[in-house]
Amino acid sequence: MTAQITTSGIPFDAQGQAEESRRRDLAMQAFVRDIAMTNAVQLEACVRCGLCAGACHFFVTTGDPKYTPIRKLRPLEQAYHRHVGPFAPLFRLLGIAPRVTAEELEQWQELIFDSCTLCGRCTLACPMGIDIADLVKQSRHGMFAAGLIPDRLELMDRTTKLWGSPATPAEDFADIIRETGEERGVAMNIDKERADYLVTVAPAELTEHTKALSDAAKVLNKMGYNWTYHSKGFEASNIGYLNGDIELQEKMTRQMIDTAVKIGAHTLILPECGHAYGAARWESARWYGEKVPVRVIHMTEFLDEAVASGKLKLKQINQTASLHDPCQLVRRGGVLAAPRNVMKALGLDLKELADAGAVGWCCGGGGGVVSNKRADPIRYRAFELKRRQVEDANAERFVTACGQCRITLNLGANKYKWDKKVDSLLELVADNLID
Amino acid sequence: MELLQFSRGPALTFAIAVFLLGTLWRLIGILMLERRRVDAEARPGTPTPLAAAASGVLAKMWPHKTFLKSSLFSVLNGYVFHIGLAISVLLFAPHVLFVKSLLGISWPALPSNVVLAVAVITAGSLLASLVHRLTNPVQRLISRIDDYVSWAVTFLPVLTGIAAVAHIGGRYETLLAVHILTVCAFLIWFPFGKLMHAFLFVLSRGTTAIRFKQRGAEV
Known part of the structure; x- marks a missing residue:
């Protein structure tokens, strides 16, 4: 891992020792592999009106047009037009679909990672209905494949692969749960063999927000539900989803769903974490390979239902x-x-x-x-x-x-x-x- | 061969062929790509995909009020030249007659002076959109050759059409021939650039709306 600077002065990080041409090829392969009908339609539909800029907090607060959301898709778009689009052979022949360069990918790291929160406000503002946030997330797949993501995110990725969580080794999870329960005087359930509810956590809940662990327990205990935390499937934030590491995304998804299925849970409760919801509620079926056999809900939805039911x-x-x-x-x-x-x-x-x-x-x-x-x-x-x-x-x-x-x-x-x-x-x- | 004969004959035939084949090729090329299954459990009450897509297409006709201030010029000016183009193309008597000679169908036209006025407003609106593209830092940065070519092949038929109707700048036959040639340029460019948004906007808005409606989210 080394922090570097492009010739135009933009900082970027690169992982591994691959040659620049190899990085470019890996990114291209990943970009191309991801393109299906829906995102092709959207990559084709932009009229360059620039209205997405007015919806982006990074453009609005800096006034710098480089943060225009649709511009962040340029490498993915170039890969599409050069290799996938209906006129790709013609464009290649005429030389009007330029090859993405490694330098461009390095420059775009800042736009794809540092200055996009995947918040999707741009998607809502786009008059063509282009889901720009989803396409930026997709662009991250190629950047990860090329070893061109910010070091801090790569560190979390590596830690998650090693520990099963970016916050703590999985073998410490049960202790954290027990200690939190003891400290706060709340009965905690951990690694139960059978439970109706599998409760999952976000990394911050294992460090600075541990109160959330006992608070979830307190609520579930109050309702008299059969629930558990589980060392084999607790991490919900899914760093792979953020970093563009699709293998890790699949692994983390399967870990949670498989654990829920194994203990016979009918509901998997996600923590107070937005991206966990995006990854597990809306994308888990893609990585699980079929409809997820358990209900996946956010803690807020759980609380809403609990209150509504009286x-x-x-x-x-x-x-x-x-x-x-x-x-x-x-x-x-x-x-x-x-x-x-x-x-x-x-x-x-x-x-x-x-x-x-x-x-x-x-x-x-x-x-x-x-x-x-x-x-x-x-x-x-x-x-x-x-x-x-x-x-x-x-x-x-x-x-x-x-x-x-x-x-x-x-x-x-x-x-x-x-x-x-x-x-x-x-x-x-x-x-x-x-x- | 006279210029007018050439423009009405082989040039227009070639342009229409490129337009039809190119448009079909591009649409089929996109629609034939793999369709990724979305197996996430939809929220109860999710509309059918067709209903979701239709509502998305309609919802995007006007920006959310939060975005209206920053997009007001683009939205209003966009409506002016799109409606202006539609009126100029579809409701000008010679155009209606041309379509009738080609397809055998016709509809009532507007008086020529009304269409002329609309065309002038449309040309002004298109010029405004170009000025905006050149002066707005965001649009200038994200613009490509396609944006300028698409603008030119849209603007020129309007301009030459006005010239032909108002008999400005030359013999009527010559002006008409030039007008038809600019229309040919429009038709030839259409499948390759962003003018295709005339079809793609439905697909783009529709696919996003299907995804978001399934989630119960706003489009």
Whole structure:
């Protein structure tokens, strides 16, 4: 792993010792392998109106047109037109579908990783309906194959392959669960042979957000459900999904689903993590190879159903609150009402942000950006947008349902000495259960 | 052979052939690619794929109010020249007669002076879109040759059509021949560049809408 700089002065990281031409070929193969009818239609449909730029927090806060979302697809698009598109042979013959160069891939690393949170606001703004965020994610497959991803993300990838989680070795998981339960006085279930609910976690919950572990347990215990955490299938954030490592994505997906099936669980509960939802709820069938035989739901959906069914009674907080909508959960996942329903059940008077729900601004740290140190300066600029809207809403509390969003927002708050605490919806529920 | 005969005859025939074959080739080439199965459990109440696609196509006709401010010029100007082009092409009496001679079908036309006025507005709108592309930093950066060629082959038929109807710049026969040749250029370029969005927008909006509606997400 070495940090390098392109001839045009753009920093990039490269993994392995492959020659540049080899990297380019590997990226091309991966790009081409991924292209199917749906994404071909979308790669063909752009009219270069540039309206996606106005939806991107990185363009809006920097004014730099290089961050225009559709531009981030250039290597993938070139690969498509040169090798896959209906006129590919003609374009090659006439020399009008240029080969992607290794230098271009190196330059585009910053655009595909550092300055894209996969939030999909651009997708919503695109008049042609091009799912730009999905195509950027697809571009990451080629970048990973070429060994051209940010080192920080590659480190998480390697750690996950080695440990089964980017946060902690899988063999320590059971101890963390037990210790958290003991510390907080909550009965924890771990590695049960049979359970109806398999509860999974996000990496931050094994480090700075351990309260979420006992809070999930507290809620499930309260409901009297047969549930468990499991050392063989606990990691839900799926680093492969973010990094473009499709083998790891498949492995992490299978690990969770296979464990759920093995213990006879009918429901797999995902943690408060947006990307976990994108990876497991909407993409797991692709990697599992067939329809997933268990129900996959986000913790927020679980809480919403529990409250709606009357099985979970909550104390009233009676304060005003704003909600940060995690992009993968709301804009790209359709879970719009659930967090609002739970907040209402908590007696929180919702003060919506100026841009809320499907059009809400990203926290700025999704898509692995918060883990990519190099992206800190533009991430902090993106945070400014959110801070302004939260301040304008002027609510007493600020709530979200994604641990990565919380981390990103708290980093921003620390940086700017902003005294707004970001609450977890799960933690609010667990702290306000009626005995 | 006279220029007008050439433009009406072999040039137009060749252009129509390239247009039809090229468009079909491109559409079939895209639609024949592998279709990846989406096996994720759809939310209850997910509309049929056709209904989802149709709603997506309609929903994208106007931007979400959050994006309206930043996209207002592009959206309004886009509507002006698209509607202007549709009126100029489809509702101008000589064009209706041309289609009738070709396909045997016809429909009522608008008075020529009305279409002329619409064509002038359309030309102005197209010029505005070019100025915007050249001056807006985002559009300038992401533009390619295709954008300028597509613009030119769209603008020139409008311009030469106005000249022919208003008898400006030469003999009517010559102006008409030049007008038809610019239409030929449009038809020949159509399958290869972004003008294909006339068909592709339905597929692009539709495929995304199917995916998002399955998730219960907004399109």
